[in-house]
Amino acid sequence: MSDRKWVYGFGNGAADGAATMKNLLGGKGANLAEMSSLGLPVPPGFTLTTEVCSAYYEQGKAWPDGLRAQADAALKTLEVQAGKKFGDAKSPLLVSVRSGGRASMPGMMDTVLNLGLNSQTVEGLAEMSGDRRFAFDSYRRFIQMYSDVVLGLDHDLFEELLDEHKDIQGYEADTDMLAEDWEKIAGQYLALVEEELEVPFPSTASEQLWGAIRAVFDSWMNERAKVYRMLHEIPADWGTAVNVQAMVFGNMGQRSATGVAFTRNPSTGEKAWYGEFLINAQGEDVVAGIRTPHALTKAAREEMGDKQISMEEALPVVFDELTQVFAKLETHYSDMQDIEFTVEQDRLWMLQTRAGKRTAGAALKIAVDMVGEGLISEQDAILRIEATSLDQLLHPRLADGHTNVILTKGLPASPGAATGQAVFTAEEAVLRAGQGQDVILVRVETSPEDIHGMHAAKGIVTARGGMTSHAAVVARGMGRPCVSGAGSLQINAREQKFEVAGRTVSEGDIITIDGGKGHVLLGAAPMVQPELTGEFAILMEWADGQRRMKVRTNAETPEDVQTARDFGAEGIGLCRTEHMFFEESRIAAVREMILAEDKAGRITALDRILPMQRGDFVEIFQIMGDLPCTIRLLDPPLHEFLPHTAEDVAAVAEATGIAVDALMKRAASLAESNPMLGHRGCRLGISYPEIYQMQARAIFEAQAEVKRETGVLAQVEIMIPLAATAKELQILKSWIELEAKKVTDELGDAPTYQYGAMIELPRAALCADKLAGPASFFSFGTNDLTQTTLGLSRDDASSFLGEYVHQGVFEKDPFVSIDEHGVGQLIDIAVQRGRAARPDIKLGICGEHGGDPASIDFCEKLGLDYISCSPFRVPIARLAAAQAAIRNANSKT
């Protein structure tokens, strides 16, 4: 252990690490090292690796052997590089201590700035900077920040002292404060800490440093970081690195500044620098949205109608240097970069670079553009797009020419449009969304505490903050439309309303936001479906060229089938015939069938259902043409079709003329303790052959009708649900063949169909070799296979599944991504045994996992023939299948 390298230094054109070492150094540390090696101006520093974090937690929050010595050595090197000394009264070195994980977790973890200040070193800083006010302002900021982050004192306590002082002095703003005011405040702050904690504020730089490092590592396990990781599927054992870096000051007067920039527009993908800066400010001031920042370029300023001077105009020499850095970084990384920089008295310092977060639309445009620019290959472009992000493009946008009142105009922080009830707290958003209502979360500004509310909302509006504010970054990541910095909104969160332009919008009132334009509108507005053209179409074409697996859809209504076809579905993987039974016009006949006392009675009722069911299939076959259609015969237990409440029973009795107590009795006799494991699926088919025979007949007759009318032969695949044994498949197959024979005799033409099984029970997977006798295809029903393999009811698991993922029992929700170790093993077994018994067996997946990129990747590894998902996930599946094919091919070479 003690031989391990825990600490990696960087600075002055060299570094121990590199961009490739993200897992060890975190994203920030790796990129600081990379930038340093590239010769860019990076304040020197060193990184404590993510392995330190893991070791720290494994050993019950103790420092691993060797860490202190390596850090001390790194600090010595840093002092040489910076030309200052840590804790030195004359020439004090100040440092920042920041987290930096493998994945970006903006705002989730703690940071301490200006570390190294005490009553001696503050004097040295005043001397060095020649600005005593700056030095004591920095000191009081440090005390407050350190006390909050490391010592756990509420920052309000400090604000109160400051307000009191300003009142006494009659000051209106912080800018009124003089050097001696800040000095006095710093003294009061120190006294406050000692009074609250009964120990003095740590005065040595070394004590401060290790306190801050510990606090940052501890923040890896704070509640909001855990929630963020859960939402973003980041494993807890990745850990964070900690970066200790020499401070540079953007708040050292009018020749100092701080800013953030993207090398291309993260909202549209346009190839133009896009950023914001503030003169005489620290980086946090830009990100936190406390002051609204200004444009980087003159062109941007003019476009926005901003009167404040741009960086290009204010600091032309440094701006010039910055443009060269931008070009160098984008070429070096072959990707759009998100950059943080500081100008300290005309000197440029690079604080961070990383791949920039972007909207799905921007990601598509950037990827396609970069292929055109020769920066990346088509395969790279495909791999660049997070497949699920396409979801953002598949949902409605605001229709042109709507007549809604525009309440206000803010920044177009995240594209797309949404309509919903205005709510003013994250809690209310979660509550109403849980009740099935659409909500728009309206906040002055958002903080990490609001994340669950943002997730629950359809869209977000903030009164403060820029395009890189917390709200904007998080909303883009989530694919929620967002309008930020809508400063004219007068939000009164306590009274749950806002006022704007003489109008009042209260909680529950409907508003619409257009995240593409930054508009907030009154009432619900008309939406239009997105056109999937341009870069989207280009990239999907590339993806289709790379993809091996076919993509089908799970759909049964003509509307859904048509949507899926428009999205590029290459067949139906799961047509759930029971959904057709629930329709208002047929449920009566279905209930009559269930309530019939004998087979003859059932057949009479089924005869009434037959033409309706046949009509369903005719419509579907007409849309799908000669693409394959997998039709699953009736699956749910019969009691699902009966009324449940006394009211419903009475209504049904009234409507059908069946006596109330007959209804109740039948419902009671059909009730089950565990319907999921009950009398359903092919068990119904075996108990009541006439039901499956009616369904088979409807399919065959529809096939004949469509062929007669259009000349196209529907590619029918009849699928049996919940089979556990080959015998079930054999019995049902013979009945369906009998029906096919009858239809042949009647129509003079034999139905063409394949016969297969839905594999959704562990036994079916284990006995796949046997089932492949009667079945010529398998479709993995991973929803039920997950329920049975894990013994976990999807309906009941919500009470503890979150906690289970949180505690790391499951890496991810197994109903979202296939549990590869358990469920995946069974699928693997079934694939191997099924193929061994029948080499040309067709294999697909039709559980909801069929639209999940991680699961699609797994399906590619297993060599399935197709995936099937809900209509709106078809484009995602097409892209994910292409990515999986590329990755799988790469991993083999």
Next chain:
Amino acid sequence: MSDRKWVYGFGNGAADGAATMKNLLGGKGANLAEMSSLGLPVPPGFTLTTEVCSAYYEQGKAWPDGLRAQADAALKTLEVQAGKKFGDAKSPLLVSVRSGGRASMPGMMDTVLNLGLNSQTVEGLAEMSGDRRFAFDSYRRFIQMYSDVVLGLDHDLFEELLDEHKDIQGYEADTDMLAEDWEKIAGQYLALVEEELEVPFPSTASEQLWGAIRAVFDSWMNERAKVYRMLHEIPADWGTAVNVQAMVFGNMGQRSATGVAFTRNPSTGEKAWYGEFLINAQGEDVVAGIRTPHALTKAAREEMGDKQISMEEALPVVFDELTQVFAKLETHYSDMQDIEFTVEQDRLWMLQTRAGKRTAGAALKIAVDMVGEGLISEQDAILRIEATSLDQLLHPRLADGHTNVILTKGLPASPGAATGQAVFTAEEAVLRAGQGQDVILVRVETSPEDIHGMHAAKGIVTARGGMTSHAAVVARGMGRPCVSGAGSLQINAREQKFEVAGRTVSEGDIITIDGGKGHVLLGAAPMVQPELTGEFAILMEWADGQRRMKVRTNAETPEDVQTARDFGAEGIGLCRTEHMFFEESRIAAVREMILAEDKAGRITALDRILPMQRGDFVEIFQIMGDLPCTIRLLDPPLHEFLPHTAEDVAAVAEATGIAVDALMKRAASLAESNPMLGHRGCRLGISYPEIYQMQARAIFEAQAEVKRETGVLAQVEIMIPLAATAKELQILKSWIELEAKKVTDELGDAPTYQYGAMIELPRAALCADKLAGPASFFSFGTNDLTQTTLGLSRDDASSFLGEYVHQGVFEKDPFVSIDEHGVGQLIDIAVQRGRAARPDIKLGICGEHGGDPASIDFCEKLGLDYISCSPFRVPIARLAAAQAAIRNANSKT
């Protein structure tokens, strides 16, 4: 196909087949061949193999190629051996056509006798026999039987004609009928058939023969045969053979007779011939119980106080010959034989021999005796006893000195005693038993249609029939006590009562039967537990010497634990701690725990449960001493402990002081769609660590207390239910270790325990290598593993599982015998992976399959360390484990 040998001949001291060919020739055919080869007097004949049956069904009930030719050739040979010709008017050969499967299915399938008679051959028979009355009696019997069995005419039609004729003639009994009466009746029967079916009765012998063969094969699939196979777990694809054999006549006057015999007493096992016979009768007369038969030996006659002459006295020469045959057969087969014979005019013919069915007690005595006689080895003796039959010996018998009124005395047809409500139809027996009531089925005589009622009843009484009547044979097979031939009972089934000795017993009145003595008693009588000594003890000792697997029990009450220990349990395999929670005195505290609003409230309630739970374990540890005790922590979902009906809720609210609506609300919030797959097992332990910690503490404190008091250290195994992942086991292990550490600190002595997992989910089995990290033992919970692997709720499956077994989807009820192909595969995987990861892992089974011999055999093959079952099945498991060990060793050599 056409090369296959379909027909095997036998007779005149030779045979194509042998006793070893049972699967092909059926039991009857194989033993006829064997007896023939042994030189015993067997009427010649031939056997159509079980493969004919299979081919017949496979080809849609068509005869396989080559069969007709082979049968014709066999018939020619038979004619030569018998010295008669089939269909010949002078010297006609008559044959019987009988079924004969691999397993005996008494009375389940069809038989035709006297086949070959027509208006010509009957005259030849009259001539040959010199008895015209006999010839025409045989003829009319043949017409009636053939019409019933082959042509499907109700035999009542024929009875009516006969009754009419007797009325006209003023006859009282069949014995009044003269030759010409029978001749006239035969003519009327032929006319009846032609009138009913509009075709004449088949007149050629050949047409009759193939009609009868077809009818016997068809009867393999009749409803009562299917039910019998289901009850006796006989696969449908075994098929039956058909035996065509020359007729011999026990009804050819006073020097003719027919009888059945056991070479030892099938009820007690005593080494003494045991049989019955009738002079001038056909075999069916004895078995059907129409005439009550007489004793074989003089000694038996005297013991029974029977005044009718015994066979030993009536036919001494033939009897002497018969005794030599008995001795030869028993020595040859090394087993007690069940024999059918006929004497035709002083000539002995052997019609059947087979291993005799016997009571469990008799089986034990015969096996132990035969080891003593040097006929078989100890291993043979162990294998001879059907393990489940021990169940008969483990249940109560009537106490000596009871004072109940003895209503009547019949034959002691099947031992054991039972008390229950008198019922008079099989349907009523099934109905009341289904409602949880004990019933005694009272019938004049039983028939195959009554089987389901006999199965449902605790005991059976018949007014007619002997020790080998249908009722007696079936009851012994089922282990039900039975009194047969209780002739003084005046049964009025229509009015659902019987009268005897001036008393009336109506449906629902309580009676008791003593099958060991043949008594029927009024009211309920005191029972005593059986003493498991004598042959039982000897055989169990032999079994224990052969057994490899340990046998444990599933028990948690001190009574059950003690019973299991007395039955030889070597530990507890499953102590279900939740059963302890349901006790009247604690359920209040348990509910308080569930209704608590926070952890503190739960802990308060758990503190009240702790001493009671500790007391449970103290009692168990005291009984089990240093034998291992596997204790499963809380398993069921919490809502199981809450009241369900409005009444119960009100009562609980009253008793606990908790508001009704608080109770209802909590119950509603805990309700689950599929509780089997819900928030239960270790999921509770993870959500509420305090529950498992309390249980662990109770175990540890009990261990310390018992050690302090008795000096014996309980061998504790803490078992976690429903684990799906290693992580769950790790989390819970750390909490239990924490509790152990606390107890160590408090008591100064560390608890000793093993920690393991119940494997009851497919995922757990598949990931057994991972689970074997934290777990040092696995116990297979095959009940839930069956439910999840097959996706089959045990509570809900009853509506279709019978049909499933019936249609051959499952060979056997998978909740009774392990589904080897599915569930068994998972267990096999878990055993292999668990052992690979932890070579010394302890492996057992604690599902109800642990008491099922077929499943025990499977466990032996997998090399499990122990099986665990309910207390009353412990002896069965001990024996079955020994049998499995012997068979497994034999199959390897």
